[in-house]
Amino acid sequence: MDSFTREYTRNNTFNILIENLDYYKKHAMYKNEELVRTTVINKLGLPSGDRFIYEYASNPLVVIDLVRDLAFKFDWREESKIAFTVLKSIEQSPGSLIRVRKVLPSNYVFGHELKTKNSLYCFANGFPYLITRNSRRHTGETELSELTLGNILREEVKTISSLSLILNYGSCNIPINYAYCDIPEFLFHKSKNFNEETPYRAAALLHIFSFLQPSRYESALIRDTKYAFRTEDIDFKKIRLYNNNFKLRDKLALRTAFLLIKSKYLAYSPDYIFMEDACANLFFGLEGCLRLINRRFFGDENFNFKKTIQAIERTFSYAPGYSSMLEDAYNLRVNIVHPESKFNDKWFPILYAEDYHENLEMAADLLYFALTGDFLKNEA
Structure with missing residues (x-):
């Protein structure tokens, strides 16, 4: 790029940035919106004919990102500084x-x-x-x-x-x-x-x-x-x-659901290489489910594993095996978390596919009941 072209590009981009700044401050349209869109579309090589791509080509976030990229390439410090300032203003703007x-x-x-x-x-x-x-x-x-x-x-x-x-x-x-x-x-x-x-x-x-x-x-x-x-x-x-x-201020529900989501992502990774990690997050999530169940039945009382298991046995009559499954899950969790465990004399935890899939189904059941008071299975 020769010096004339570079300087022209810089001035043109700087004008776009100034207009973008004006757009954001006044929440008004660009004075030269067509020029802004055409410049962005041509510079990025965006496809034509899409109504929304055309509209977003003059969006402040798009323009700022492009300007910051050009400023980095050509060492435009002043433009970069302005772009960063506008970006922070946008990020901290009120509203959703x-x-x-x-x-x-x-x-x-x-x-x-x-x-x-x-x-x-x-x-x-x-x-x-x-x-x-x-x-x-x-x-x-x-x-x-x-x-x-x-x-x-x-x-x-x-x-x-x-x-x-x-x-x-x-x-x-x-x-x-x-x-x-x-x-x-x-x-x-x-x-x-x-x-x-x-x-x-x-x-x-x-x-x-x-x-x-x-x-x-x-x-x-x-x-x-x-x-x-x-x-x-x-x-x-x-x-x-x-x-x-599901209340967004409920930290225990958020943490429990997040752990179970992570367990699924790990479980479906290529070649099942992270299945042990998937089981670990699942078992951590199961503890969250138990604490949520404890809260539903006993309010703010301190968590009591035995009382919670008994409450689950009384409530989930269609799933009498849950109590033994939860105890087995606890032992498996110990094997995973602790490098040395009295439950296992091997250097690796003994896990099977059923340990994941059956416990995930149980976790979904417990989480749903803990938050809604209703049963996930229609026949319950």
Whole structure:
């Protein structure tokens, strides 16, 4: 690139940034919105003809990301500083934050659309997406993401657990990864609710970011057919009851559901190489289920394993084996957690496929009852 072209590109980009700053501050349209969109689309090589890609090409988050990338390449320090300032202002803006994820290819992916007040599991162009509305009032923090070593939000834990744990006893998958996009709701859409446009907006936004950050968003461009959807009849009443009773301020419920979600992700990793880790997270999650059951029956009393098991025996008459399964799970957990255990004279824990799948089904049963007071099995 010659010096004239570089300087022209810099001035043009700087003007876009200034207009973007004005756009964000006034919540008004660009003076030269067509120029902004054309510049972004041409620079990124975005496909033409998609209404929502065209619209989001002038979105502040898109423009800022592009400018920061160019500023890094050409050492534009002033532009980079301004872009960073605007980005922090956007991230700390009041109101809800929309998180968009594309669900990854897998067997037994949930094949129906599901809409709640703050989440939408949906399809665009044949691909599944998970979209959640997340509020800072649940955390009391400026930053919504509370996990330093994870990237899942409370609303996502609630929605994913309902689809991948409660639904058919964990027979459906909702696999996700780090390729998500966070955007303030007022920059995502002008509607107050999710509607028929929402899936296509999500697809367009992730598509644009796959061009901006290809290494992170590579999975958003997946075009193969490795999805195997489960589309049999679903008892949506049970899913709604679970979602209505899952409180985002309930730390024990969040932690329990999160552990069980992680166990599924590990269990379905290639070649079952992380099955021991999957079982460990499952057993930790089972303890959470027991504590939730204890809380339902005995309120704020200190957790008592024996009393809780007895309560489960009385309540789950259709599953008389739960008490012995829970005791076995405790012993298996000891084998996994402790390098040296009186229950095992080998250097590795003795685990079988049934140890995972049967205990996962039991965990779904216990979690559902603990939160709703109802039974997951219709014949109960």
